[in-house]
Amino acid sequence: MNARPAEIPYDVARIRADFPVLSTTTRGKRLAFLDSAASAQRPLAVIEAVDRYERTSHANVHRGVYQLSQKATDAFEGARERVRRFINAASLKEVIFTRGATESINLVAQSWGQRLGPSDEILITWMEHHANIVPWQMLCERTGATLKVAPINRRGELDIEAFRALLSPHTKLVAFTQVSNVLGTVLPIKDMIAAARSVGALTLLDGAQAVAHQRVDMQALGCDFYVFSSHKLYGPTGIGVLWAREAILREMPPWQGGGDMILTVRFSGTTYNELPYRFEAGTPNISGAVGLAAAMDYLDSLGIERAHTHEQRLLALATVACHSIDGLQIIGEAKEKSGVISFVVEGVHAHDLGTILDDEGVAVRTGHHCAMPLMEFFGVPATLRVSFGCYSNDEDIDQLVRALGRAREVFG
Amino acid sequence: MDLKDLYRDIILDHNRHPKNFGQLDPCDSTTHGNNPLCGDRLTLTLRLEGDRVSDIRFEGKGCAISIASASLMTEAVKGKDDLAIKHLSDLVHHMLTAHGETSAPPAELGKLAALAGVREYPARVKCASLCWHALDAALKHRANNLGETAIGCAAVSTE
Numbered sequence A: 001m002n003a004r005p006a007e008i009p010y011d012v013a014r015i016r017a018d019f020p021v022l023s024t025t026t027r028g029k030r031l032a033f034l035d036s037a038a039s040a041q042r043p044l045a046v047i048e049a050v051d052r053y054e055r056t057s058h059a060n061v062h063r064g065v066y067q068l069s070q071k072a073t074d075a076f077e078g079a080r081e082r083v084r085r086f087i088n089a090a091s092l093k094e095v096i097f098t099r100g101a102t103e104s105i106n107l108v109a110q111s112w113g114q115r116l117g118p119s120d121e122i123l124i125t126w127m128e129h130h131a132n133i134v135p136w137q138m139l140c141e142r143t144g145a146t147l148k149v150a151p152i153n154r155r156g157e158l159d160i161e162a163f164r165a166l167l168s169p170h171t172k173l174v175a176f177t178q179v180s181n182v183l184g185t186v187l188p189i190k191d192m193i194a195a196a197r198s199v200g201a202l203t204l205l206d207g208a209q210a211v212a213h214q215r216v217d218m219q220a221l222g223c224d225f226y227v228f229s230s231h232k233l234y235g236p237t238g239i240g241v242l243w244a245r246e247a248i249l250r251e252m253p254p255w256q257g258g259g260d261m262i263l264t265v266r267f268s269g270t271t272y273n274e275l276p277y278r279f280e281a282g283t284p285n286i287s288g289a290v291g292l293a294a295a296m297d298y299l300d301s302l303g304i305e306r307a308h309t310h311e312q313r314l315l316a317l318a319t320v321a322c323h324s325i326d327g328l329q330i331i332g333e334a335k336e337k338s339g340v341i342s343f344v345v346e347g348v349h350a351h352d353l354g355t356i357l358d359d360e361g362v363a364v365r366t367g368h369h370c371a372m373p374l375m376e377f378f379g380v381p382a383t384l385r386v387s388f389g390c391y392s393n394d395e396d397i398d399q400l401v402r403a404l405g406r407a408r409e410v411f412g
Numbered sequence B: 001m002d003l004k005d006l007y008r009d010i011i012l013d014h015n016r017h018p019k020n021f022g023q024l025d026p027c028d029s030t031t032h033g034n035n036p037l038c039g040d041r042l043t044l045t046l047r048l049e050g051d052r053v054s055d056i057r058f059e060g061k062g063c064a065i066s067i068a069s070a071s072l073m074t075e076a077v078k079g080k081d082d083l084a085i086k087h088l089s090d091l092v093h094h095m096l097t098a099h100g101e102t103s104a105p106p107a108e109l110g111k112l113a114a115l116a117g118v119r120e121y122p123a124r125v126k127c128a129s130l131c132w133h134a135l136d137a138a139l140k141h142r143a144n145n146l147g148e149t150a151i152g153c154a155a156v157s158t159e
């Protein structure tokens, strides 16, 4: 890793210059993009890597004998190696490209999940994104297994004792998010993984909100499945990753059938390809993989830990600013948080607030954030959510505070 | 485009003090409208005389646009018959979705024209039209007296 020496300050102005969209205006105002948790912006390095691939290297992969096809294959497989290195996976066989975190979870539910039966249980938490709820509900419907949900407290932290109490020898899988996309809560994953293991359950970690903000290491985490999306990591949409231990993948039946996932096809029977190709039917998102690899290079050049420190400073600053606003209530005040703040403002519906902020050039997420059970727990139909990326700066927060003042003017 | 065009005083007033708020009991038809995007929910109750809406009330929670729109709608449709309501509903939908249109909405919209600012905020069209969809369902379902209208859920549930 080529992290810059620590004494050079984190130069957010220079980083912002890497992201073309940040110098655009919206409704005639400076864009304060505070929605990176929904999807992060792309740096030039990613845009150009994809462009270069499209201009010089595109053909289908794993197929042609001609040179261009070999170039595309090299680019795609090179991206796989880049991902392997980024997450420190033991082998390329463990790195499966998917459409994103959602598809990765569905892959596990539909393939690995086939082994479940009526006496089995899956445990999730109250903080999950719909992507880590619905596939398990569907699986339980198919297999008769039971879905259990570990509760949280009013600060938005997992109730670890209750979590432990829900584990039993019936628990076959524990699936949970590393960081809550709504509350920013960082979950105690070490304890959770250890507890799951002690009853013999496998663990699936949803890293969608984590990979861009902390180094993740498949050798250190101890989980069995790890999923994430490229677009929250400054890469393109339409591509993501499923990592799983090779020994587990070997035992999993194929998921989608088609080209690339087979060795031989006869009407009398088909044999399946090796890992990881067995789980990658059809022509993959080649340029997406190239873009994802470029995003990982970019993040490493910045230093992911330095970006994290910067985001934590902004989180502290914005939290203080929010506390100073009349009638504003922060939803989710866990001890350990990622760069995410959800809130509601008394007397102003989140949706109206979102529109007023938009008018002031401030882009935030409003709504249920694909976590309806969590909204219900806090008794709010919707919240506003501010989230930071490596390029967010103090000015974004100032603009947010001014815009919230404007909302007070409008709504009195 | 100014924010004040969206949040006109009349909208803010109707949000703060909605007209015809509550439920009619007994009623001849009722519907629940639900906009999962922002969690807006409203319940319409209607009294009917032939094909005329003799009384209407709404109850619910939602953003200022959805509350004001429902309040204005109840005022506008009370006493009107199916045909007149359908006509009004078409005019409202046209006004709400006429993105980029600068001319004034037709005079027959009356106070409903206060919602014209929504056309510059496509993300908010569903907030303003929820009550109209619910009303449409209530009139259609008057025979069997029921129906949950969920609008705006198809395209909005990922991030």
Ligand SMILES: Cc1ncc(COP(=O)(O)O)c(C=O)c1O
Binding pocket: A037, A038, A099, A100, A101, A102, A103, A129, A131, A132, A177, A179, A180, A181, A206, A208, A209, A229, A231, B158, B159
């Ligand atoms: C925690 C979490 N899990 C899963 C997802 C789903 O990611 P995607 O829509 O990219 O598949 C998201 C996206 O918001 C998320 O925040």
